[in-house]
Amino acid sequence: MSAVNDDTVTSEARSGLRRQVGLRWRSRDPLLPALPSDLPPGCGAPLRVTGAGGAVLAAGSCAHWEGEPAALDLTWGAARRFELTAWVAGPGGPAVTRVLDSLLEQWREHLVGLPDPAAADTAAVVTWPSRDVDGAACLLRRGFAPLAVIAARITGTDPSQPATPGLGGAAVPAGVRIRRAGTADIDTLVRCGLEVVRFDAHFGGVQERPSTAEALRREFTAMLALPRPWIWLAERDGEAVGMLAAEQPEQAGWIAPRARSAPVSYLLLMGVRAGERARGIGAALSARLNEEVLAAGVPLTLLHYAQVNPLSAPFWSQQGYRPLWTCWEARPPGCIR
């Protein structure tokens, strides 16, 4: 097995590799795309692993991303990100682990060769299928932490997929009213959104930026401009105690390539005020979205949660979501071993 430092992977080898990755994904998780999206052009760093007879065992692409100061994306992670898309061939097992390890070593060498690989607020990011478990130990050994999960919930409208069990229409707790938000609620939504960001910031991925409040305001304003915005407030005595904001398929196209079924909806943000948690408000908000998603015939809903947020994983599991992708990060990239 060796690293190849040129760009001579033929299109035939590339499509063979892509097919092999797709085959393993299908055997691991029916919700993954049938084939990986094409490798993005990236920065051009040659990331390839070859085996006997020159067979291409893995290829990768490294994208360099820098957030605009005002962008909401900046709140969800580091200001500068190096994102690896990794295609690793093979049915699974130790061979896959070894090949991924070799690809990560090449990527590490590329990243430490960049100016200031230890700069603050930078991250190396690998998004790997959660059920493709042969990657996990290798990523951990290399110094990556599983910071976030992209979780999926099947709506049950796609005849090729079994419906998700779990809570259907959770009852709204006594004294609480759930209503669709309108433009007059923008200040409340920004305040609730900031509370969620501040809570999630405990777990090392999300961080409040000077621009976060304004970015949330822009995001919610755009969502509220739709005819029936997928944003709801939970209120007690007229006061907001929780909120949920989700993107409809027209806005969620950016994440649809992560899943087999399309279109998808995306749950952007949800939170319940601290003193009101564990009373069923979160479940009722989530059920409200489920009803809307079902009525719209959208087969899948995706969301991100912080892996180590102790409230998130059990809650979303109860609402019928399960891990699809795990977002592994080394911050800064110089931490990769």
Ligand SMILES: CC(C)(COP(=O)(O)OP(=O)(O)OC[C@H]1O[C@@H](n2cnc3c(N)ncnc32)[C@H](O)[C@@H]1OP(=O)(O)O)[C@@H](O)C(=O)NCCC(=O)NCCS
């Ligand atoms: C995650 C979050 C939105 C859940 O909202 P919530 O209103 O607390 O959720 P629920 O009350 O419906 O469910 C939470 C728990 O309370 C339990 N519960 C629900 N109704 C209950 C009741 N009447 N009495 C006692 N427990 C109850 C649920 O079974 C659930 O238990 P579990 O965590 O052991 O599975 C909320 O905890 C929150 O805002 N967290 C901070 C922000 C955050 O983490 N956001 C990121 C989400 S990705």
